[in-house]
Each structure stands twice: as structure tokens, then as C-alpha cells.
Amino acid sequence: MKIRCLLPSLALALAFTLGLSPLRAADGGKDPETELGKIMEKMGGTFRRLGRQIKDPSKNADSLQAVATLRDAAKSSLKHEPMLKAKQPASEQAAYVERFKKKMNDMIALLDQLETALKANDNEKAAAICAKVNDTQKEGHKEFKPAGKKKG
Numbered sequence: 001m002k003i004r005c006l007l008p009s010l011a012l013a014l015a016f017t018l019g020l021s022p023l024r025a026a027d028g029g030k031d032p033e034t035e036l037g038k039i040m041e042k043m044g045g046t047f048r049r050l051g052r053q054i055k056d057p058s059k060n061a062d063s064l065q066a067v068a069t070l071r072d073a074a075k076s077s078l079k080h081e082p083m084l085k086a087k088q089p090a091s092e093q094a095a096y097v098e099r100f101k102k103k104m105n106d107m108i109a110l111l112d113q114l115e116t117a118l119k120a121n122d123n124e125k126a127a128a129i130c131a132k133v134n135d136t137q138k139e140g141h142k143e144f145k146p147a148g149k150k151k152g
């Protein structure tokens with residue numbers, strides 16, 4: 001291949017490497033990483049692990065640890081505010097943060113129930129509560145998470 005043909009491909013490859021891809025520009029660029037985002041990332045991995053094993057009673061000791069990790073993370077997320085707060089009208093920002101905290105506290109209450117079910121080795125019930133945690137995650141993300149961020 002002639003060097004003249006190769007140059008545009010090289011330039012494109014370099015642009016992608018440097019994060020200058022047209023796809024990225026089209027969705028407004030990458031959101032800055034936030035403390036809340038880092039906590040959520042950790043929750044993502046733990047919740048996936050829990051989901052894979054929630055029905056398996058032989059994994060209940062590890063599932064209880066996963067629930068404790070999720071609850072600690074959810075509690076520390078209450079010390080932060082969603083980045084989308086800044087996009088709300090000033091007069092609605094306080095209420096927005098309150099709704100975020102309420103939703104997070106709903107999830108913490110579900111995690112308490114999940115712990116009780118696992119301690120009782122009631123895996124059917126634990127799986128049903130886990131599904132509710134997932135619903136709460138979806139509701140929370142719909143209202144509070146920027147659309148471009150990773151899925152939970």
C-alpha cells in the first residue's frame with residue numbers, strides 16, 4: 001500500500017487513541033469521573049456477583065458479604081450528590097437531592113431485608129428482593145444518572 005493511502009488510516013487510528021473519535025464528540029464527550037461514580041462502579045461489580053449466586057444457598061456466606069459491601073457503598077453515596085443536580089433549575093436542586101437520598105434509602109432498606117432473607121437461608125425470597133433492588137437501581141438511574149454513563 002502506498003504511504004499516501006496509509007496516512008488517513010493512521011490519522012484516524014491516532015484520533016481514536018487520543019479519544020478524539022467523532023462518536024465521542026457526538027454524545028457530548030465523556031462525563032468527568034465523580035466520587036459518586038467511583039462508589040457506583042464498585043457497587044456494579046458486587047451486584048453482578050450477587051445476582052449470579054443469589055439462588056445458591058452454598059454461596060450465602062459470600063452473598064452476605066456482598067450485601068454488606070453494597071450497603072456500606074449505598075450509605076457512603078448519601079454523602080455525595082448526583083452530577084445531574086447542576087442541570088436542574090436552581091429552585092429545584094434541593095428537592096432533586098432529597099429525592100436522590102430517599103431512593104437510596106429505599107435501596108438500603110431493601111438490602112436490610114435481603115440480609116434477613118439470606119441469614120434465614122430463604123433463597124427464593126432473597127432472589128425476589130434482589131429483583132426489587134434491581135428495579136430500584138433502574139428507577140434511580142432513570143432520574144439521577146447521566147444517560148451516557150455505564151450500566152449498573
Ligand code: HEM
Pocket residue numbers: 033034035036037038040041043044045047070081082083084100101103104107133136137140141144145146149150151152
Ligand atoms: C445495586 C444498585 C446499583 C448499582 C449496581 C449501580 C451502579 C452504577 C454504575 C456502574 C454507575 C456508572 C458509574 C460511572 O460510570 O461513573 C452508576 C452511576 C450512578 N448511579 Fe448507580 N447503581 C445502583 C443504584 C443506584 C441508585 C439506587 C441510585 C439513585 C438513588 C443511583 C444513582 C446513580 C447516579 C446519580 C450515578 C451517576 C454518578 C454521578 O452523578 O456522579 N444508583 N451506578
